[in-house]
Amino acid sequence: MASEETRAIEAILMVAEEPVEPQLLGQLLEMSPKKVEALCAELADAYEADDRGFVLVRVAGGYRFQSHPDLAPYVERFVLEGQSARLSAAALETLAIVAYKQPVSRAQVSAIRGVNADAVMRTLQVRGYVEEVARDPGPGQAVLYGTSRLFLERLGLDSLDNLPPLAEFVPGPEVMEALEQGLRAEAD
């Protein structure tokens, strides 16, 4: 029978997007970082003994789950054949919004696209094209995102100033009218 603390560590690491430091885990579970380290070592051993397809590793000062290195060929196939094509059009639009509207929150990106953009934003972040740049000073302190240096490099741009100017792409009058109509309907 696994202890509550051990199970809580598994639960937290399962949902964490970044390695979690033993100090933080200790704080959440009201135990010493030393104890956390001991429990994590036990867990890692148990996964290995059970021959699981994942490992619990210590990386960048924290713990996280990873796929087992043995299984990299399968993961690579998944990455190549999996979800990519479906994402690309949406990803490019989302990236364009961040590039031109930065700093911008996820909620703002979703509002502009008219669909939830969380998943796409996460992908762009993992890719390293988009990064957190600030916090909204207003209530809620939403994280604000901008494009990264890698993004500029990949596009062969020196700086954001070299992005094609937006004015060239200002929508024509019929589009503006449609927009206004849409806004008016919303204000009703």
Place this chain on the structure above:
Amino acid sequence: MASEETRAIEAILMVAEEPVEPQLLGQLLEMSPKKVEALCAELADAYEADDRGFVLVRVAGGYRFQSHPDLAPYVERFVLEGQSARLSAAALETLAIVAYKQPVSRAQVSAIRGVNADAVMRTLQVRGYVEEVARDPGPGQAVLYGTSRLFLERLGLDSLDNLPPLAEFVPGPEVMEALEQGLRAEAD
């Protein structure tokens, strides 16, 4: 000794950001979706037997890892951010109408609710619970809406077939009688 296929499933699900369909897993592992489903069921059972702090669930047509519901108090301490704001009563009712009547136009939703539903529908769309699914073939070609994958994920449903039948919610005879009595024109 766990099979290579079983371990590969674990590895892939560990890096996936969305539920992974058994068809895709089958394709990557060169086995039938049926076989994938059997292996996933075995894994889910093993985690439960081992009293792990995570679960393997089938949701929105695919498989994914989640934290064990028991451990919500710990996980919630950890993930303060990213918890989606709760939906208003009006939004929930509108969502229920879309869920059960899809594909459905905004005008139809408005008619059922007795108020213009445009603003609420737009909110649900931006939140990602509702999306355009088709156009009415009739005159006017109204946009028809349905619920999204995110909706299934948020409700923990594998597919729309798992929604409780609407008939379960039809008011019982007492309510019917009260309504009828309330609107009776004859003198008491």
Place this chain on the structure above:
Amino acid sequence: MPYEVSTSVFEGPFDLLLHLITSEQVDVYEVSLSRIVDGYLAELDRMDHLDLDVATEFLLIAATLIELKTKRLLPGHDDTDLDEELQLYAERDTLLARLLECKTFKDAAADLERMARLAGRSHPRMAGLEERFIDVAPDILAGVTPADLANALVRALTPKPVPRVDLDHVAPIRASVRDALEELVIELPRAGRTTFRHLTGHHRERLEVIVRFLAVLELYKRGLVDIDQAGNFGELQIAWVGPAEGDREDLSTADMYD
């Protein structure tokens, strides 16, 4: 005050009516149409800012309720013709059906919320790809030029076709409120003093009557007419108190319905 309810809670007319009826539901046989109608009208009264879309629905239902109440108050009142009576029952049945539908979805919504709350206790893994696989994944920026990016932005910003169709059932009402205002601004100064019944005498459709009613209310709000009612359900007396005939500057009142 039997109904301490705030309008903001009620999203629509069915919502309000459902609440009024079901809160009466202590004993089925004590449900009182009279009190429901009073509660409904009190609530309407409290809505200081009546959105036209919403108001029309509310008023249609109020009209049906009042008719039902009148019927109940006047037993054996048999000089109404049979057609009218049948129409009233048909309206009552429609209203009942819509209330039932509304209640069904309300309960379904409560269940969806319960399911979402339960599901929300289990959080998904969203960590995504480990760094070592990122180079393997197809790169969305492969072969993309700055101009492609700008085009993607235009695509993202271009509004998807706004489903205007949805407002069509409302649009004609707006137009006719404006029309009605224009007609009344001419008609009323000439008549001086008249009754609402007279003003709507040649309008047979319920909707037309309501549109004229809204127009009269608008004029009243603007201080152009006085309204007087001789007791409950008495004739509505309408008197023009605006500028004399021919002076049309106040037609700008109609602007808000453009």
